[in-house]
Amino acid sequence: MGVGVDFDLTGLVGRDRELAELVTFLDTAATDGAALLLTGDPGVGKTALLDATAELAAAKGIRVVRGSGVEYETDVSFAGLHQLVAPLAAELGRLPRSMREAVEVALGLGAGPAPSRIAVLNAVLSLFGEAARERPLLLVVDDLHVVDDASRSAVVFVARRLGGHRIGLLGARRAESDGSFRPTGLAELAVAPLDDAGALRLLSRRFAHLPRRVLSTVAREAQGNPLALLEFAGSTRVSGDRDGEGAGWASGPGRDVRALYGARVGRLPRRTRDLLLLAALEGSGDIRVLEAAGGPDGLDGLAPAERDHLVEVVESGRAVRFRHPLVRSAVVDGSTGEQRRSAHRRLAEALVDRPERRGDHLARATTAPDEAVAAVVESAARSILRRGDADGAITRLRRAAELSPGPAARRRRLSQAAYVAAWVAGHLEVSHEIMHEVEGDPAARSLSAAAAAGFLVLVTDGDADTAHALLTEAVEQAPVPPGPPGGELETALFTLTLAGQYSGRPEHWQPLVDVLARFPEAAPSAAASLARVHHDLGSVTDAMLRRLDEEIARLRDQTDADVVIRTALTASYLDRLPGCREAVSRVIRDGGAVGSSMPALMFVALDDLYAGRWQASADAAAELIALCEETGYHLFAQVGHYVAAMAAAQRGDLDACREHCEDIWRWSGPRGLRRLENCAHQAAARAALGAADFETAFRHATAICAPGALPPFNPEAVWSAPDLVEAAVRSGRHAEARRHADALRDAGVGHLSPRFALSSATAGAMTSDPEDMARCFEEALALPGVEQWPFEVGRAQLAYGERLRRQGLVRDARVQLAAARGRFEELGARSWEARAAAELRATGMTRTARGKAGAALTPQELEVAGLAAAGLSNPQIASRLFLSPRTVSSHLYRVFPKLGITSRAELRDALEALPPGPPAARP
Incomplete structure (x- = not known):
């Protein structure tokens, strides 16, 4: 309860049921982890139960760490989590460097790249696990309904993963909290008002000097609310009259208690009220901040509030704590708007070394547009975004826009907020809402507006034409920087690259290539690097590959989700996704930003696809499709359909492959998204090859590109080149097959990765002269590193065996065909396995080595x-x-x-x- 009177926490009245459940909770938490959330009205006794449980836990040898929400600190990112982490400095120092830095950057304790939300959450879970290594740990979080969103996400994330950790998480929130409090899914214990007997017993224990009739009246009017019981009785004279008579008790005990607290605060000296207001708005109760904001000897003025049990100085002497949240509310409610603004200004001056919090207080202290304040708030937004809190950054960018005197600055800040909402946070509805606030044509006014508007129409409607037009005009009007693009220009270039990438049409790519020619070579995660790779895979130099490999090696410690996603996007073109897997997995949705998690899911699905983990790939693709449809990111869903189609094609599930391809063609065709249409043709060609339908395979492969041509802006032409070559060979089009194999060799992609080298060599071997055939295939299969691409190796062995059998080299053919069949069987490539088995039978081998052909049918x-x-x-x-x-x-x-x-x-x-x-x- 934390009331303004002394209370024996070990002798709670009328709480036998709750205490029994809390004892059981502690026993479970101390052995196998547990989480519990107390819910109830203000003053019903949640805090008293938290205190009693913490006291009991300490007696049992459980370490207790406490935190609480502050109503006026809900938009200070990770403020609540900071309270739980601060006492664990020693344990934080023992975490791996990447985890330690993620926590330090998120909480503003250190500098570094922005950690993804999931990286922070996993690091915090590891921190609490480290703290519980020697003895159990109890985390106590009061007023969870007013804990900032970032901290609340961390608390819920941890609470759901406590099994086997010897960690308990005990929270409390008001049952009356508004709709902004989303369900946590945690076990809850409702704390009900005391019954009449319990209420009278509590009053008799604390106010034995009052007449029975007075106690009965108080019990009836307090409606079983313990805080109201004690405060009402405490404000009652022996005669039964009360201070503040006529305040209107019928409005409910919570409001009545706040009114009583307001009356007590109103009787304090003005100096004390000023200090209390500073403490209420500052939130953390940091003595140093209050001393700096309150002036010389300022804290002496708190003595009257301490004597009246409204505040207390914690044992360490470093913080002031309100005895109950309703006291803080009463202090703020009793102040004027100007008094609050003045307090915020003084706090901003005291927090000059903490730019984020300074920006928050300046924003609240300012009512008229002020560019200097807007710049500070915008800087705070960028800082918070670097710490991985996209929602906090969006809030501050919108506030900075409100404070912007000029329309250009206002539009720019709103556009930045819209872009962060769509790309990082995954809040399309918020992004649309913000863009509606941007007046006029955004592309004509700022790069940020063009990037936001272009990204929105691209990912929701697949409108690459509009996105390209918006961004091209904005980029062409932007001044050319002396070095690599950065800031707004880089964001616009990246979005323009995405539009061209999904479009796949030369009229979109050629202007981008012309623009990029003005800029020097950039980091692998930069838009320019991605665009150059997509434009011409064969132009990627060994130096660029080394730089990419170095960047991928650093991803292990990279906490900026945007850098991870962009690096992985470039890596996906060059067969380097396995090195990105760990970093990409950290970005996935569980506790992280939805916007970043969708491309992260793409890369996980693609990595599984290339490695032959087709069920895992299909599962990730299905999750991506469902998430995109749920959130409205329809463009990214097409990538999910492509991965699912490829997995089905290689497993031999022709119906499923066709369904996914038709989904892509139906959505992408009318929108002119040539790249996505090519992706579907690639999957359809692969499926037809597995079924030995070579005419259909040739038709789909040549829909991507003509035989002998590997046009720019068309990576699928390179990836599907072996399909076209094989389909041409097996359908009797030997001249077309040779031209295409030569084109793939001349493209110079063999140095990019073992898979590219194997594909190029296999295509060459399939079209080689009979006397060179065996040597070409043997050289292809002997290339270093090809074993990590099992499907491609199986295809080469199958093609080799087929050529050997047709040349009458039956014994050698059986070796290759059996190896291909075994590899396809392990992969679950049913139609490809059947092709190899049929070829084996044609050699006279009637029994399969593994006994699968001829197995019993159900x-x-x-x-x-x-x-x-x-x-x-x-x-x-x-x-x-x-x-x-x-x-x-x-x-x-x-x-x-x-x-x-x-x-x-x-x-x-x-x-x-x-x-x-x-x-x-x-x-």
Whole structure:
């Protein structure tokens, strides 16, 4: 309760049920971790229960660390978390450097790159785990409903991951908190008002000198609220009259107690009230700040408030604490607007060495536009963004815009807020709301406005034309800096690069290439580097690769999510995603910013795809699609469909691949997003190759580029080149195949990575002369580092075996084909495995090494196969058997390798060749 009277915390009245649950909670927390949230009305006794539990925990040998929310500090990022971390300085020093720096930067204790939210949360969890290593730890957080959002996210994140950590988290919040308090999902214990008997027992214990009738009246009017009981009784004379009579008790005990506190505050000397107002608005109760803001001997003026039990100085003597949050509210409610602004100005002067907090107080102290104040607030926003708090940065940028005297500065700051909301925080609705405040044509006025507006129309509507027009005009009007672009120009260039990237059309790329020619070579995470790589993969030099590798090596300690995402984007073109995996994973959504988590999910899905972890890749793609559809980032969802289509293609699930490709074509085609259309053609070509449908594969591969041409601005042309070559060879188009293999070799991409080298060498081997064939394939498969690309190795072995068999070298062919089949089987590449198995049978090998071909069909597989052999389509089979078409597809692609076939056309003969008897009983 923390009331303004002495209270025996070990003898709480009427709280046997709550105390019993809290004892159980402590026992669980001390052994296996637990979290609990007390809820109830103001003054109902939540703080008293927290105090009692903390006292009991200390008696049990549990270490206790406390913090609380402050109503006037809700927008000071990580203010609440700071209270929990400050006592753990020794443990913080024992964390790994990257974690320690993430916490220090987030809390403003150190300087460095902006940590992602997830990096801070994981580091804080590790910090508390370190603190609980020697003995259990109890974290106590009062007034969680007014804890700042960043700290509240950290508290909830930690609370959900306490299992096995010997850490307890006990919080309290008002049941009446407004809608801004989002559900935490934590276990809650409702603290109800005392019943009549409990209320009278409490009053009799504390106010035995008052008549019974007076106590009964107080008990009735306080409605069982312990704080109201004590305060009402304390303000009651022996006669039964009360101070402040006529205040209107019927409005509820919480308001009545605040009125009583307001009356007590109003009776204090003015000097004391001024100091209390400073303490209430400062939030942390830091004695040094109050001394600096209050003037010489200022704290002596607090003595009357201490004597009246309204505030107390904590044992360390370094902080002043209000005895109850309602006291703080009463102090602020009793002040005038000018008094509050004056207090904020004095606090800003006292916090000159803390720019973020200084900016917050200046913003509150200023009512008229003031560019100097706006600049300080904007600087604070940038600082907070570097600490990983996007929401706090958005709030401050909007406030800086309000304080901007000129319309240009106002639009610029609002646009920056909109861009951060969309790209970093993932709040599209907030970004749209802010952009509506920007008057006129944003692109004509600032780079920030163009970047924000362009990014919004691109990621939501896929409107690359509008995004390109907005950004090109803004970038062309911007002055050219002497060095690499930075700040607003870099943001605009990056967004322009994204527009050109997804468009894939020369009319969008060529102007960007012309613009970038004006700038020197930049860091791998810069827009210029990404654009140059996307423009021409073969132009990437070894020096650029070394610089990228160095940047990737530093990602382990990189806490700026934007740098991680941009570096990984460049790396994804050059087969260097595995080195980015750890850093990218830290950015993923769990506690982090939604905007950054979507591209992070892309890179995780792509990394799994390339490494042959296709189920994990499909799962990440599905998560990305769902998140994008939920949040409105429809452009990024198409990347999810592409990854899902590629995973399905390589697993042999033709129906699923086609569905995802059609989703892409349906959305991207009308918008002219050529790059995304090419991605779908690449997946469709890959699926057709697996099914040995070489004509269809050639049609899709040549939709990306013509044979013999690898045009700029078209990375899919390079990635799908082996598909086009194989489809051309197997469909009898040998001249086209050779031209394309030569084009891939001449593109000079072999030095980029082992995968590029293997793809180029395999394409060359597939089109080589018979006398050179074996040597070319052997050289391709002997390239260093190719084993990390299992699917590509399997394709090379399959192509090698096919050529060997056609040249009559059956024994050598079996070696390569068996290796390919085994590799595809391990990967789950069913249609590719079936191709290899069919080739093996053509060599005269009728039994597979692993015994999978000819394996028993289940009854349902046999039923599905029979209907497919009869000519029914997958939807028709699904309707007849009450299955989904995707389930039918899955059955068929398990049936194909079991029967040793590759297509539906072979089903009838394969089924007729089965021996009689129950299928499930076959050996």
